[in-house]
Amino acid sequence: MSDVGGLPDWLEAWFAERENECRARGVDAVLWIRPAGGPPDRPGRKATPDAKVDLEVGSRWGNIGVFGESGGSLTGVDFVTEVAWQAYLHPQSPEDLDAVVDQALAWAEATAEMPSWAS
Numbered sequence: 001m002s003d004v005g006g007l008p009d010w011l012e013a014w015f016a017e018r019e020n021e022c023r024a025r026g027v028d029a030v031l032w033i034r035p036a037g038g039p040p041d042r043p044g045r046k047a048t049p050d051a052k053v054d055l056e057v058g059s060r061w062g063n064i065g066v067f068g069e070s071g072g073s074l075t076g077v078d079f080v081t082e083v084a085w086q087a088y089l090h091p092q093s094p095e096d097l098d099a100v101v102d103q104a105l106a107w108a109e110a111t112a113e114m115p116s117w118a119s
Contacts, residue, residue: 006068006069007050007051007066007067007068007069007070007071007072007097008033008034008050008051008066008068010066010094010097011031011051011052011053011064011066011072011101012031012033012051014053014097014098014101015029015031015053018105019031022055022105025109026057026109027055027056027057027105027108027109028054028055028056028057029053029054029055029056030053030054031051031052031053032049032051032052032053032054033050033051034048034049034050034051047067049065049066049067049072049073050066050067050068051065051066052064052065052066055104055105055108056108057108057109059078059079059080059081060076060077060078060079060107060108060109061076061077061078061079061108062074062075062076062077062104062105062107062108063075063076064101064104066089070090071088071089071090071091072088072089072091073086073087073088073089074086074087074088074089074100074101074104076104076107076108087100
């Protein structure tokens with residue numbers, strides 16, 4: 001990863017800057033930080049993110065999870081239309097992160113369609 005630095009710190013800063021704006025727009029936003037002394041990942045299980053943000057609007061839920069320096073994942077689910085998607089991130093700059101996370105926020109707010117960049 002080039003100049004992105006610690007992804008958990010970046011996500012925490014993103015949340016601090018945008019939490020009030022999200023709530024003012026009707027988005028329930030919650031930040032989760034994995035405790036430094038927390039339990040290790042269990043073998044054969046999906047890794048636990050070092051930091052994540054959950055975004056919820058009505059029937060739509062989005063999750064942004066980041067893993068140290070290695071990247072992260074985005075997940076979106078609409079519980080009414082049953083649209084679900086996931087994308088994995090390997091950002092090369094803070095601007096890359098901002099753009100993708102802002103798209104995930106826009107998805108949670110505005111549409112139940114899968115983003116074109118998600119798999």
